[in-house]
Amino acid sequence: MFEVEWPWIFLLLPLPWLITKFVTNKTQLEGARLKAPFLSKHSLTQQQTAESKTSIGKTLAAWLIWLSLLASASQPMWVGEPITLPAEGRDIMLAVDLSGSMEMDDMVINGQKVNRLDMTKFVLKDFIQRRLGDRLGLILFADTAYLQTPLTRDLNTVAQMLDETVIGLVGDKTAIGDAMGLAAKRFAAKDNSNKILILLTDGQNTSGNLQPKEALQLAKSEGIKIYTIGVGADEMLVKGFFGYQKHNPSADLDEKTLSNIAKETGGLYFRARDAGELSKIYAELDKLEPISEEAIQLRPQTSLFYWPLSLGFILTLLLTLTPLLFQFKMQLSDKLSAKLNAKPEGAK
Known part of the structure; x- marks a missing residue:
């Protein structure tokens, strides 16, 4: 059967949300928005929509990483049949x-x-x-x-x-x-x-x-x-x-x-x-x-902590490398566009 040695550790699941809610200074964020009155409503809406989609993906990945760390720390194991x-x-x-x-x-x-x-x-x-x-x-x-x-x-x-x-x-x-x-x-x-x-x-x-x-x-x-x-x-x-x-x-x-x-x-x-x-x-x-x-x-026990830990490691790599890969792709695209748009020598 499947067992978890420390199930109480999942009580820490809402910890990141609590830290964000009570530690983040909302006043500073609102003040930062008021410093840009020249932005139009339309431009703000477009920017917020794009940022919202990216933010949802990052937030979901971050929560999955946190959940996988908790699952690994809870010491999951497979317990075999009793041996006398x-x-x-x-x-x-x-x-x-x-x-x-x-x-x-x-x-x-x-x-x-x-x-x-x-x-x-x-x-x-x-x-x-x-x-x-x-x-x-x-x-x-x-x-x-x-x-x-x-x-x-x-x-x-x-x-x-x-x-x-x-x-x-x-x-x-x-x-x-x-x-x-x-x-x-x-x-x-x-x-x-x-x-x-x-x-x-x-x-x-x-x-x-x-x-x-x-x-x-x-x-x-x-x-x-x-x-x-x-x-x-x-x-x-x-x-x-x-x-x-x-x-x-x-x-x-x-x-x-x-x-x-x-x-x-x-x-x-x-x-x-x-x-x-x-x-x-x-x-x-x-x-x-x-x-x-x-x-x-x-009863023989097989520890399974490395499965959720590996998942968390892979998600962390993806979350870290995706923006870098996107930035590299944009830079490469800009260079190709610049070469295509460049006028040949001698052209009027």
């Missing part, structure tokens, strides 16, 4: 560490060294695109935790927000407790939900208002299942005074705390030393059983 979509999925909140240590380039993608955040983005992008039917949210944490994207089925927006993140955006430290507390707060209003938090970090809690133990109690009270992922390679060659030496870049990773958080909430702790391991982890998370909800009914 089964609502079955999970509520998953992603918490991604943006601390300074995530800049360490101890990861490899397609044979090229990259930092931990780039590797996380690379693998998470595919994970997000596979979450059809799920609701995803995104939390970024460093010195404290921020909600970047609330729970939504708009997976493209979540992926874009993750892709736009940069290290140092929210500080250099690691507030694991704040990230868990913020997730618990966002899940508090979700009753019929499996409430899953995937927390990805490469360090230990060094900042924030909540300690992990306190945040763990909040998560348990809300029934949140937490899957923790420790990111970072086990060894890395570092050039020193005596040549290359092996170095553990993940020495600061608090695996004990992450394992305990996962165990206490019924989740799992994973160790991601490279992109391949992280991909396997997300494959395991794909197996989580979704929760069925009430079916969602949608």
Whole structure:
């Protein structure tokens, strides 16, 4: 069926007439006419008749332009037949560490060294695109935790927000407790939900208002299942005074705390030393059983605003170009008449 979202906008239809009626100074117009008493009644009548015909056409075109603009602004649309979509999925909140240590380039993608955040983005992008039917949210944490994207089925927006993140955006430290507390707060209003938090970090809690133990109690009270992922390679060659030496870049990773958080909430702790391991982890998370909800009914809508807008644009062009074309035609006609009436050279 055809629908108009804002029909009240047609109340503005008489606005140009009201402006003309109350704003135009009639006294000045009458005074201008009195300044030409030498014009005869006959000449005035002929001039007024010609001007009247032109004026009626211009007025009609102007009203059609105004009507088309109002019709476009009223948001006309075509609403299709209802479509019922089964609502079955999970509520998953992603918490991604943006601390300074995530800049360490101890990861490899397609044979090229990259930092931990780039590797996380690379693998998470595919994970997000596979979450059809799920609701995803995104939390970024460093010195404290921020909600970047609330729970939504708009997976493209979540992926874009993750892709736009940069290290140092929210500080250099690691507030694991704040990230868990913020997730618990966002899940508090979700009753019929499996409430899953995937927390990805490469360090230990060094900042924030909540300690992990306190945040763990909040998560348990809300029934949140937490899957923790420790990111970072086990060894890395570092050039020193005596040549290359092996170095553990993940020495600061608090695996004990992450394992305990996962165990206490019924989740799992994973160790991601490279992109391949992280991909396997997300494959395991794909197996989580979704929760069925009430079916969602949608009606596809097709916006039609461009049709009246196009009509108004065409009428505006015609109204603007017609006098110019008429003037050009008259000038061309005068030039042709002048050439025809000109006497040839030598003629008496």
